[in-house]
Amino acid sequence: MLHCITTIFLSISRMTMEDGPIAESYFTAYADVCFREFGNHVKFWTTINEANVFTIGGYNDGTSPPGRCSNCSSGNSSTETYIVGHNLLLAHASVSRLYQQKYKDKQGGSVGFSLYAFEFIPQTSSSKDDEIAIQRAKDFFYGWILGPLTFGDYPDEMKRAVGSRLPIFSKEESEQVKGSSDFIGIMHYFPALVENIKLKPSLSRNTDFYSDMGVSLTYLGNFSGFGYDVFPWAMESVLEYIKQTYGNPPVYILENGTPMKPDLELQQKDTRRIEYLQAYIGAVLKAVRNGSDTRGYFV
Template sequence: MEAAKSVLGLSLFSIFQLNLVVSAADIYSRNDFPPGFVFGASTSAFQYEGAATEDGRTPSIWDNFTHPGNMHGANADIASDGYHKYKEDVQLMAHTGLDAYRFSISWSRLIPNGRGPVNMKGLQYYNNLINELIRNGIQPHVTLLHADLPQALEDEYGGWINRKILRDFTAYADVCFREFGDRVLHWTTLNEPNVFVLGGYDIGFLPPQRCSASSPLNCSKGNSSTEPYMAAHNILLAHAAVAKLYKKQYQDKQHGFIGLNLCSYWFVPLTNTTKDVIATQRANDFYIDWYMHPLVYGDYPSSMKKVAGSRMPPFSNYESKQVKGSFDFIGLNFYLTMYVKDYPSSLEMEHRDVLADMALELLLFQYNASTFEYPILPWGLKRFLEHFKEAYGNPPIYIHENGQRTRRNSSLEDWPRVEYLNAYIGSVLDAIRNGSNTRGYFTWSFVDVFEMLDGYESSYGLYYVDMDDPDLRRYPKLSAKWYSEFLKGKSMDRNGVIQLNDTSFLDAQFTH
């Protein structure tokens, strides 16, 4: 403990007082949210579990991506060691007061070859985790695939650019529904396919690192002009196939729900010119409507089809009917609001990728590069939720990820994260009061994990994981204290001072 305290330059037994001013004019508490509204926190298998080669697990595309040292020399072989420390972490969840925990299943831990025999050790781990959550009154919300496709399937037939993936993903989902569905009521098929497709098949900076040879990253394989559209198409068809399976064979017996997750942004025109306003709509089309339009209306946005032409695979009538309406809820990951600037010259390129098809530039609002912190703009989330209500018929929504990024070893007194959570949870309440059908909020992340953009350079956790401690001991940050106080009913003043003078919550954690 002393080592961790000295590294962070923090006296944990000092009195915390937070002077917090945010843009709203009322006091709110969790009691102001609708009955049944769920508050939780999230992690994902690859980023949290570790135990990369234990008990029959085989590599995913993320294991192969990180081992050459692509992430500042770091990998997730150990990560937060959730594979061994899940019981301790569930106790922290219960102490914090979480209603729910969102996590993903490692496909290559459960079915090491991507298809075929189930790994009984992997099956036992997820059964143990789910049972531990249930015993502590915490709802399990499960994502089937959080980007970590088994490397075996990528090697065999190219993963998501091959329609064979539909069969294997559906068979994997069938195992999960059959084995865990008696206790899991909320299933998400895939996490952030819109980011996965752009990062993995267009730009190539994420696995499976496919892009055109002319790309700045000079990938060894891939085609940025066609493969992102192919992968997205197969993802939508696979999601629809899994949703059909669940609804046909399991939903009546298990009484659960199934949905898809998207990374979401609120886009704002850089200027009030017509060209930037139109570019902003185009940004929504390419980032959100690419997936939501087929899910709600059965086809891609006309603007995308016009620009991409024959590079965008068409839906058959049968496929359109399968995809349309194939969700009970939508999960959204929201962190940022961005300016949009028109960039029409990219459409003049002879061999365009998806980014060129967008014909726009995205610009961050003020961002603190020295601290890694995101700007706190809660109105962006509120407006996005209200837009979602108007554009897609107000479907049930779960905020699956929302949180503040900081440098990993900055401080346990993570004031920016407290301010961020306070502001954005308040914005969710504002959107609900304006009619949004948002039903849950999960902060990213419960503990510090391996981050998929920069390894262990940054963190989002409520709990710090001491990577220099062989036991990877957890330490609560101030945000854990704040979230716990909120979850236990304390009112939050969104236009004044929040005082966190009681350190007993923090002190109690160090007695474990």
């Protein structure tokens, strides 16, 4: 039997997640309709798609909807990024609680949360500062989302770096968010080089997600639009890190693959993508054999 994974929430237009409790209530009501109408056909739900990069793109960089940032016509990269991330987690917990209380027994489905997963490697292999910066990058990209879902709170390093601009979970909210995801969905395409950065005092007030993280990222691969480079070891490393750091939750790889130019010869003999998928599926198999609870792979 074919089971599909359906994402409730892809992007926002009129309703924006900086609206807090109002957006949470609307989102929960919307999810209620989705569960009621489609729950007999869908067994796996993800509430938020690529929560970390959605929030960074929409509220730190301003490059994706709703296009807010400090250098945009409206927005504040130093605060809204974290407020929205916080609200997404609370909205997810609300939807998960709704499903557990109202639909789980009848439909038997699962509700998960998804994020974009980079593998981070040091810009300079001999640099201790870059090695330390890798953990900060993981705390900000992974721990920002998986910390609350697993432990009920943000990573200590993130709390130290962001300070009072990082929202605080109440005891009740922490209990609601912790354990609210039946599985973790990940999107993975390529790794990133990490370089430690130290801001000059004159620039210290220009804070955003990246300056708080204190790293510079260089993405590896061919970004011409067609044909990503192949880094299957990065996929294996991502799954291993999630296993070791966040209690080995069930994982579904929701996105992976490489685009290619439209080409008749390629359609008849698509060797490159066959080799790409063989390499990545092999990496997932290695991770599973090493104990990762990875249960599905989508391209």
